[in-house]
Amino acid sequence: MIATSLPENDTTRPLRVREFFLARQPILDRNQALVAYELLFRNAATGPANVTSDLSATASVIAHTSQLGMEKVIGDALGYLNVDAAVLMSDIFQFLPREKVVLEIVETMKVTPEILARIEQLVKEGFRFALDDVIADTTEVKQLLPLVEIIKFDLRDMPLSALLKLTPQFKLAGKALLAEKVETQEQFDTCLKLGFDFFQGYYFAKPVILTGKKLSPSQLAIMQLMGQLNSDADTADIERSIKQDVSLCFNLLRLVNTPAVGARRRIDSVNQALMLLGRSQLQRWLQIMLYAEPCKKGHCMTPLLTLAATRGKLLELIAQQVEPRNQSMADTAFTVGIMSLMDTLFSIPMKDILEQVAVIDEVCDALLHRKGVYGSMLRLAEHMERIEEAGSMLDELIDRLRLGSEDLYNLQVSAFEWGDAVARSAH
Structure with missing residues (x-):
């Protein structure tokens, strides 16, 4: 020191x-x-x-x-x-x-x-x-x-x-x-x-809910693809869906070749992306692409993308700390973190978003009611963001998740770094 x-x-x-x-x-x-x-x-x-x-x-x-x-x-x-x-x-x-x-x-x-x-x-x-x-x-x-x-x-x-x-x-x-x-x-x-x-x-x-707001065609295409991944669709069908949308295909290949993904060699095709990344990683990059979409049109939503990516990563790292051998828990935690701001991104109530994307009940409970272990992780991340207002809740959640403040600090710094790298690559 x-x-x-x-x-x-x-x-x-x-x-x-x-x-x-x-x-x-x-x-x-x-x-x-x-x-x-x-x-x-x-x-x-x-x-x-x-x-x-x-x-x-x-x-x-x-x-x-x-x-x-x-x-x-x-x-x-x-x-x-x-x-x-x-x-x-x-x-x-x-x-x-x-x-x-x-x-x-x-x-x-x-x-x-x-x-x-x-x-x-x-x-x-x-x-x-x-x-x-x-x-x-x-x-x-x-x-x-x-x-x-x-x-x-x-x-x-x-x-x-x-x-x-x-x-x-x-x-x-x-x-x-x-x-x-x-x-x-x-x-x-x-x-x-x-x-x-x-x-x-x-x-x-903060979500500003607009009545009658609809998803853009590119957002809809990504949401449908996420639905296919969730329902264990055939790899050939997933590949076909990606290729049907030229900009989706191009943006996906651009994103998966950024340092934040950490691929050891260049990925040149959708098939390669699916093989190398696996479904849960592909799901993650599709979620990030939803936030990156407005940046392309000159509406600067980078702060929301950075916050969502950082939250997703922090929840994933907390899950890995809580249950080191449970990769599926870490993937679910990431999804909860990154989806927690989609009502803001789309100006649509969270309940309506969850009707369009099939997610497991624990994800629904976390996103709608902040319940269950994923709900606790999400509340912890939210309290960390607003640290001056967190009160004793912060300490209670850290105890509940069996984390030390030193662990949390290290996880945060890793999440900050990763979220910033993702935001840079989205431009």
Whole structure:
């Protein structure tokens, strides 16, 4: 573990990896493209519902993340990290890749001449800063304003009237505006009109059900093919179905030759893809193709694809940890994870989707009611994504699935890496 020059007392002792949970929350731009993640750490050692506000303790965690290679956690995106006075005055910055991070100054920090001088020095060294949870144009905000590039507003704490008043003056000052806790499409639209540049929250993963919405022909073709695979159709019939849809055939061959699949040699035909991948792997790539489809038409749904692929992989890895010898459980877990966002993808209720794809009862129970072992895995993944709201539920689910927090951290990092690789290959 890397040492940091933080005061040595109980509240600032370095955290070891197994003592914390990590979440990454997507930050999108005005075109809905994924540009960054905020990394949130929750201390597992201090009991339920404690998002670690003692940032000094997370300093060693930050060091650890950069040691592991931050690109594993954030891929091509930027990483937003919270910093307080203790972290700012520490030597943690020698471990951070300045071109990959934005440092968020927490709203509770007292601004002193020493702190201002330190931030100035770090800006000169190439670090970028954001000001977190701004609710008024205070003296402290005015002091920090010249040194920061981004102003963050938490929509839960800000009435619309305050946003209307504050945003124009920060825009005039040339600052980028970031809205966090954006939970609905309406909130996103409002902030877009107000000139916000970035949006953090899970509004893009919320289903907006449209009555009478139908699947596109290519989505329908993929769903029918998934049905054939589920019903153990003859390989020749499956091959015929794929070949009937030229774009499906082309996209499938393109996807199965990406590094995320890990094929040892180039796959040139549908027959080869079926032979080498096997049915469960083919099923997986068809599910991914459903999310990749909108990306082709210029509607950037990469955040949804990344989230679905990461969820699928995380559930698969959890299943492998829970029952190492049960490959079919791992395949089912992947399906539950990736299908859990299909109501958002299609704007169709989950119940209607499950009527079109034959899945086993346990998958239905997990997707509709979050029940059974797969339901527990899915709830765990959802709680990990929204770590600040997870409360004691996170600890209960980890106990129920017999996982350690260190195991979970390692599985998460693998899932992040895989999900990011899949999203890259879908473009």
